Amino acid sequence: MSDIMRTLTVNLGDRSYPIHLGEDVLTRVGELLRQAACGEKVGIITNPTVAGLYMRPVEEALSRSRFKVTPLLVPEGEEHKSLESLSAIYDRLISERFERNSSLMALGGGVIGDLTGFAAATFLRGIPYIQVPTTLLAQVDSSVGGKTGINHPEGKNLIGAFYQPRLVLIDVGVLRTLPQREFLAGLAEVIKYGIIEDPELFGLLEEKLDRLLTLDRDLLVKVVAASCAIKARVVEKDEREEDYRSVLNFGHTIGHALESLTGYEKFLHGEAVATGMAQAASISMRRGFCDEESHRRIHKLIMRAGLPTKIPSNIDPLELVRRMEVDKKSTGGKVKFICCAGIGRNRFHWLSPQEITAELRLIDG
Numbered sequence: 001m002s003d004i005m006r007t008l009t010v011n012l013g014d015r016s017y018p019i020h021l022g023e024d025v026l027t028r029v030g031e032l033l034r035q036a037a038c039g040e041k042v043g044i045i046t047n048p049t050v051a052g053l054y055m056r057p058v059e060e061a062l063s064r065s066r067f068k069v070t071p072l073l074v075p076e077g078e079e080h081k082s083l084e085s086l087s088a089i090y091d092r093l094i095s096e097r098f099e100r101n102s103s104l105m106a107l108g109g110g111v112i113g114d115l116t117g118f119a120a121a122t123f124l125r126g127i128p129y130i131q132v133p134t135t136l137l138a139q140v141d142s143s144v145g146g147k148t149g150i151n152h153p154e155g156k157n158l159i160g161a162f163y164q165p166r167l168v169l170i171d172v173g174v175l176r177t178l179p180q181r182e183f184l185a186g187l188a189e190v191i192k193y194g195i196i197e198d199p200e201l202f203g204l205l206e207e208k209l210d211r212l213l214t215l216d217r218d219l220l221v222k223v224v225a226a227s228c229a230i231k232a233r234v235v236e237k238d239e240r241e242e243d244y245r246s247v248l249n250f251g252h253t254i255g256h257a258l259e260s261l262t263g264y265e266k267f268l269h270g271e272a273v274a275t276g277m278a279q280a281a282s283i284s285m286r287r288g289f290c291d292e293e294s295h296r297r298i299h300k301l302i303m304r305a306g307l308p309t310k311i312p313s314n315i316d317p318l319e320l321v322r323r324m325e326v327d328k329k330s331t332g333g334k335v336k337f338i339c340c341a342g343i344g345r346n347r348f349h350w351l352s353p354q355e356i357t358a359e360l361r362l363i364d365g
């Protein structure tokens, strides 16, 4: 075992599971699946990009531990987190005679993770699945917490289920091949954890951002572990987002609206969220929840990470409001807007999209 391998646990009673993270985890997936008592058939769901980079070591590690591997390739891209891909996966699992104790492994980013999780949740009323996230966003966010699903032509993530993985295996070494823009987008979610829950993590990012951007191994392990620990704690408190889990939406009300308004083409998710976080911090300060110093530090860190803080001036704030209104998270005309109450502290505030618009106008006028 690599000397920097760490294990965290997501405590959810009989649905609890470990997150193993470190470097060279990919070469150990076989023994880790054995430890977790996975059945002998494993379907690896991935896309051609990730397969080209990592299928071989993963397949070899599983074969060494005598697993029977079925590779299932889904085309690259968010548009393939779809019913068509799901249907192709079911066809293949049936033809390969997958059984209740067979498992699926999601080898890839959040697209592959969400799709695989939903296939696992629904095939034979639920078979085990293992998350092996290969983007920073998937390592710190989507692989933990059991939100699975696919997109519908009418909207993202409209079809899905809460279904926890059996195991999460995070190899930070794979981040070396990730395009830098994707890495930075994932970093936005890490910054989010610092802002809403963890002043120490935020301080670490401020102090060591430059080193983190060189993908220093020990630092990556530390930062990814801290992020997973926060995500795990939030999910333990509120697995099905009935209440507390919505703190994870900090920066997302505005971020989602921005992504949707620009057709999911201009911004990566993390970039839109970075803008949303900077704007939410400004709204929080104007409303008297967040002190000026925290506000300044938030804007500065986001900018140092090469992420955007401003809404482009060609975007009509009223159009943004319309997008917030159709967001499935709005209730009774108000949005549960997550505010920052100083670094590491959050609070909820019900705001109408109109009130948010007014604030955005103030900010970006």
Ligand SMILES: NC(=O)c1ccc[n+]([C@@H]2O[C@H](COP(=O)([O-])OP(=O)(O)OC[C@H]3O[C@@H](n4cnc5c(N)ncnc54)[C@H](O)[C@@H]3O)[C@@H](O)[C@H]2O)c1
Pocket: 047, 049, 050, 053, 076, 077, 078, 081, 108, 109, 110, 111, 112, 114, 134, 135, 136, 137, 138, 141, 142, 143, 144, 145, 146, 147, 148, 156, 157, 174, 175, 176, 177, 178, 179, 182, 269
């Ligand atoms: N389930 C959840 O809780 C949750 C949370 C956040 C986001 N999501 C979902 O996650 C998805 C976004 O995930 P993402 O940001 O990981 O994007 P992604 O899965 O599209 O991956 C981004 C790109 O990186 C490539 N890639 C992946 N790993 C690589 C590696 N190691 N080296 C080189 N290239 C690599 C992929 O092929 C892809 O082109 C969205 O569908 C979103 O809805 C889910």
Ligand SMILES: [Zn+2]
Pocket: 141, 189, 252, 269, 273
């Ligand atoms: Zn997000």
